[in-house]
Amino acid sequence: MKTTAMCQRTAAMAAGLLVGLGGAAYSVAADAPSIGDLQVKYRQAMYTVMAGNFAPLGAMAAGKAPFDAKEAQKRADRVAFVSNMLNEGFPPGSDKGKGTRAKPEIWTNRAEFDRLMQDLQKQTAALAAAAKTGDEAKFKPAAAAAGKACKTCHDKFKTED
Structure with missing residues (x-):
């Protein structure tokens, strides 16, 4: 059970990181000439x-x-x-x-x-x-x-x- 919860928490953090990086990349691309x-x-x-x-x-x-x-x-x-x-x-x-x-x-x-x-x-x-x-x-x-x-x-x- 602990392993499943830890995996879910890690997956959620990774997904949040990817969403955050994607938003940052979009912001930089929107400002690029x-x-x-x-x-x-x-x-x-x-x-x-x-x-x-x-x-x-x-x-x-x-x-x-x-x-x-x-x-x-x-x-x-x-x-x-x-x-x-x-x-x-x-x-x-x-x-x-x-x-x-x-x-x-x-x-x-x-x-x-x-x-x-x-x-x-x-x-x-x-x-x-x-x-x-x-x-x-x-x-x-x-x-x-x-x-x-x-x-x-x-x-x-x-x-x-």
């Missing part, structure tokens, strides 16, 4: 890195900052590298994430978006190659072309800030 929210954060982080590195390049190309070949190469390499990661931030379902400024056309006109993304990657690779030469005359038009690739995509697929 959605996949769309995480993708928005990912792509916004990538674009922050792009902007932080492209701004000095643009200033050098526009003559607002002196051309520094070493700095240009470092930043152009970063921009080229990150541009190859951007497309990962736009999977299906990430159009509904909190804080997104991506237009729905990214997902309804994916072929055009992908084409513009490939052009950006091509132009940023060319910018990195031009910066590597250390020749300001080669750097400036490459920076302008990369900037134009950014703007073309933003104009078509990003809402106003």
Whole structure:
């Protein structure tokens, strides 16, 4: 008899523990960001890195900052590298994430978006190659072309800030 009562008490405690853990897991899951929210954060982080590195390049190309070949190469390499990661931030379902400024056309006109993304990657690779030469005359038009690739995509697929 004692064994049966002890087993019943142990089973009741285990069941209570499982119910409690299940409720805690549900609460954590309910508060967790959605996949769309995480993708928005990912792509916004990538674009922050792009902007932080492209701004000095643009200033050098526009003559607002002196051309520094070493700095240009470092930043152009970063921009080229990150541009190859951007497309990962736009999977299906990430159009509904909190804080997104991506237009729905990214997902309804994916072929055009992908084409513009490939052009950006091509132009940023060319910018990195031009910066590597250390020749300001080669750097400036490459920076302008990369900037134009950014703007073309933003104009078509990003809402106003």
